[in-house]
Amino acid sequence: MRVAAEQLQPPIDEWAQQRPASPQANPLIGQDRALAAIKQTMRIGGRYAHGYVVTSPGLRVVDVLQELQARHQWIHFERFDWLYLANPDSANEPLCVNVPAGTARAVLEGLMAIFELDPDARASAMKKLTDTFVSERLASYLEKIKDKSLADLPGKELAMVIVESDAQSDDFVLCDRVTETSLFGSIRLQSVEGTISSELHLIQPGALLKANGGVLAIDAEELLMQPGLWRKLKYILRTSLFHWPQPGEANIAAYYQPEPVPIHLKVLLLGDRSIYAQLRELDRDFDNLFPYLADFSSHYPVSQNPLVPYFDYLSYVEREAATLPLARSAIPLVLKYASRLSDYQTELSLDTIALMQLLREAAALAVEQERDCIDHDTILAVLQQRLHRDGYIAELSRRQILEGQVYIETSGSVVGQVNGLTVVSMGGTEFGEPTRITATVHYGDGDIIDIDRKSELSGNIHTKGVMILSAYIANVFARSEEMRLSATIVFEQSYYEVDGDSASLAELCCLLSALAEAPIAQGLAITGAVDQFGRVQAIGAVNEKIEGHFALCQERGFDGKQGVIIPSANLSQLNLEPDVIAAVVAGHYHVYAIDDVAEALTLLTGEKQNHLYARIEKRLDELQHCEPEQPWYKRIW
Structure with a gap:
């Protein structure tokens, strides 16, 4: 059968005519399967209800997480401010206290006011503080120091705020450069007159503590490049407690062990499908801890879905590219390029980065040619330039x-x-x-x-x-x-x-x-x-x-x-x-x-x-x- 010319490419001109006058930017077009999985993940609480997100090439994870935050709040979301307070019974074991989100500074002011009072006159101020900032740990701490003065407390510091939260904001905390310090935090050391020690102000929280009460997204490949971090994360998820590592190297005799922090969060691992398959095969705990799979697609099938929503995705790409406006005459070639990326006439690519690169390259050419928009000729010229740039080896072979x-x-x-x-x-x-x-x-x-x-x-x-x-x-x-x-x-x-x-x-x-x-x-x-x-x-x-x-x-x-x-x-x-x-x-x-x-x-x-x-x-x-x-x-x- 001889193939007619109209069958040699997708019907890009027909597609372009369906573009609405005012598309609404949306990075999640074509991701219904993944969104349903995320929605289900966010409904479930507990230690064994985390998710794995299969990210496709070109997906801008930060944009996706921001959009997910607006659509799907974790129903078990509960943020606090976390403080470490000097322990009257041990200089090396500061106590962990949580207070309502956004109130840590006010609690510290109230605590200082209590210390300024005579022990016999503190009852009313303590009751007011616990009634205003309801927290069992705060009440327990006040009981410990009710008859103590600042001079009675060990060390030179009363408190350190390690995490301050917004009670109304369920932010996704993204840890995409995973190290032990960036994920779990660290306790630094100081040397004073030859004596190595640590203090409250040397405690540095990581992404895990910053996300506590909310959602933590971790780059799976970065995490697994350091197997010790994966094992530590599993232990924390199973026990719901975060224990600080011993500061310094093993050969340094410095003991400083803050009280463990209770952990209550949702973890989303971000990676490709091969990593997901390896984790399921090699780690028997993985399926228990991460039972939910959110599979983000790299293609938008126009044979199964209406085409019009795809223009909302293109509007998002255009917004993020921050270039000259895209003229209507350029739309057919952009759609042709998106289809070529997907390898099928009936599918359009959701590779955000590749499409942004096309628009930015076209915008640079349009500016050079003193045009006020990206039109058909600009996109065509960019595609031809790419063929010329990438065609040297093919040209040598053909020669x-x-x-x-x-x-x-x-x-x-x-x-x-x-x-x-x-x-x-x-x-x-x-x-x-x-x-x-x-x-x-x-x-x-x-x-x-x-x-x-x-x-x-x-x-x-x-x-x-x-x-x-x-x-x-x-x-x-x-x-x-x-x-x-x-x-x-x-x-x-x-x-x-x-x-x-x-x-x-x-x-x-x-x-x-x-x-x-x-x-x-x-x-x-x-x-x-x-x-x-x-x-x-x-x-x-x-x-x-x-x-x-x-x-x-x-x-x-x-x-x-x-x-x-x-x-x-x-x-x-x-x-x-x-x-x-x-x-x-x-x-x-x-x-x-x-x-x-x-x-x-x-x-x-x-x-x-x-x-x-x-x-x-x-x-x-x-x-x-x-x-x-x-x-x-x-x-x-």
Whole structure:
């Protein structure tokens, strides 16, 4: 089936027309599954009700957390101010006291006022303080110091406020640079006249204490790079108590142990799915502590959801990019780029950072050209500049073909030779290019020899593909008796490992061409995986493969017969560059989509499958009933 030009990219012009006049910025578009999980997580309290958030590439975590805070408050949220107060019974064990959020400074003022009173006159002031700032720990502390003066307290400091909170704000505390100090805090040491000690003011809280009573988000990868931190976090979550580490190194004799802090919070680990899988597999406690999974998507499927909300997401991207306004004429190309990032016509990317980079690059160009907005031509110029910047390696590779150092034909017909399509990843660049596949046949016992495998240049998946096409040929031509023809097949001028099964269709067609002695059109390149029944299956990087072959044909000059053959299953992934689409519209280049090997053979050889197979059967039958000619040296004797 010849693919029409309108099928070579998503319907971007139709999509652009759906843009509302005033979209509302929203970073959580397309995240219904994750939002439902977050909502459920926030409903549940207790030690065993934390969550893991799968973050997608390009997700701006801070923006997402801020939006989540506005939508989903943890119902067990209860913030306090936390203080350490001098312990009248031990200089090295200050007492932990919590008071209502935002009241720590007022409590300290009231406490100082009590110390200024005579012990016999303190009862009224103490009762007023405990009635105003309800706290069991505060009441207990007042009981301890009711008959003490400041001089009776050990040390030089009365109190240290370690956490001050806002009673009305359920802030997500984000710990994205995870160290022991940033997560758990520390107790510093001081040296006074050669004596090492610590004091209240040297206590430094970490993110865990700052989030106490609320929600703490932690970068999982950063956390797991230091296994000791993960074990300590688990212990705190299981016991709901935070014990301060011994200050200093183990060989320093300095003992300072503040009272443990009760912990009551919700923890969200942020990371990719591979880390989640490793934690579930390697840590038996993980599923108990983190039973909730919030999976943020990297794509917005327009086949399942209305398109209009996506423009709210683009409005958020535009706001965060802080660039020139985006003109309506630029919207189709932005949507095309978003679709290309997702690899599917029916999906749009939610990679915020990639889209912001596009807009900022376009804005810089627009300013240079003295434009007051980002329009169609600006976006197009940016995309072309990117192709030029990233295309050096691809250009060098293509030059080898144009100069004849690598032999690739794009015209004429040859028996047992076909142009496959491959993707090369080199130096951070990925590009498609054609590769010549050849096959020869000879008298034998039906074996198909993969030269790449014999020379250890074949990966496991490619070897599997060759075995599948061997099974197909055996199923068609050797059901009842042994084949008398053997074959060899190889990727010519390939000096690196070949892997993947996307060339198995090309290899099969090449082999059948050699068996039937039917020439293959060299202007066509083909890609696709094949199963044992000849059905053609989807492959990856279809756009890069087509564009690589197109670029070579364009350099050599079109003859109207050139094009590519791809699996029909890949039609939904087509999102080709404008020059490819223009060449298809003009009839200079063609894209064909097929479902089985019969269609491929017809396009490549111009003959029907049954005619080719009949010729192969006749050739095999002739060989089956004749003895092979003896070598010349045996005939002499």
